Amino acid sequence: MAELSVVIVAADSEQQTVLRVLVDGTSVARVAHVCGSYPVAAADPAMRRIQSGSPVVTLVDIPAEQPGPALRALELLRQEMPQTALFAIGSMSQPQVIVSAMRSGAREFIERPTTTTDLLEAFVRLTAAQRSVKQNEVRGKLFTVVNAKGGSGATTIAVNLAMALQATHGNTALIDIAPLGHATLQMNLKPAFGLGDAVRNLHRLDSSLLESFMTRNSDGLLVLAGANAPLALEPSANDFARLFDMLVNQFRYVVVDASTRIDGATRLVCNLSETVLLVAHADVASLWSAARVQQFLRDGAGKNKVQLVLNRFRRIPGFSETDAETAAGVKLLWKIPNQYFAVSAAIDRGVPLMNQNHTDLARAFAGLASRLTENDVDVKRTAWSLFKSV
């Protein structure tokens, strides 16, 4: 591993010293410059000093009591120095700060007090990810599928959406965080490892270890299997923050099946997501639940992030799509037709609908996948290309 040049940005002088010692202690990186103030503008002399260090990694210390300036500095650094990898150092007891840091462009959030091992692992992950993600600088997109009410069809939608994305774009992962994981069952896969193993090994997780915990289907879709017993594992929001940060660095598209898991950890994953697909049926109880769930998930998430997917859709006289949107309080993204026998048979046989030529349903899932990726620049380019890039 070539020696990485690192710039440290920390207002606290003790942290400056500690971080310098830790970085040098990894022996794979060296400190090019230590900056004692958070840059506030592109023309800020602090920014010029950071740039002159040509850092591969910029470590930004986020003080727990006043995180604002450090978070704004991350944002500015991402804009002005897109080639540097931003690592945030901060307290793991502030999930909102972790989310903000990642949104601002940090690719790692490292716990304070930090150790040389933490930093070394983060440096190793960075070089591994740069090697494996050919279209580097592009962070993957996360789509989370959540039920308004148990049995609405989240798993069916997550599985088939992930398969549609894999078929069109490749480099897709499906992550099962549901209370009881049904995704591999629907795909007739026999996972040896899963989410629990990834979370238990977070301290040493890199892209190859993560892949070894995943199960590959015949189309190359990688699935991180869910819990196989109730309450077998309760990953915290912080665990998920680290895991999903890795996932979006490794995959172009990540689909999450949350099903009926509606808790703080799911909310954090929704926060990190590009779009949250809230699955409901067009009936009063389901739409009432959808309104409650979206209120909980939207707390902190972007305004239009949560969108409605009406599953088992069929036209009901006197009930319009606008009525469904009003009742649920979210915009309608997509409709999946009601085809009970086809869906049930697919689940029972473990042959997902995307693997069958059942035209209506396969078309609905493929349409959903292209709707979710229609604004992706690289996807448009792929559509033009004679050769698939993945």
Ligand SMILES: Nc1ncnc2c1ncn2[C@@H]1O[C@H](COP(=O)(O)OP(=O)(O)OP(=O)(O)O)[C@@H](O)[C@H]1O
């Ligand atoms: N489009 C559809 N048309 C008809 N039936 C459907 C459709 N989608 C799902 N179903 C039926 O709904 C049931 C539940 O599906 P699935 O397991 O995907 O739901 P879920 O919301 O993930 O459930 P859980 O709450 O247990 O996680 C299945 O038995 C399936 O047959």
Ligand SMILES: [Mg+2]
């Ligand atoms: Mg489910």
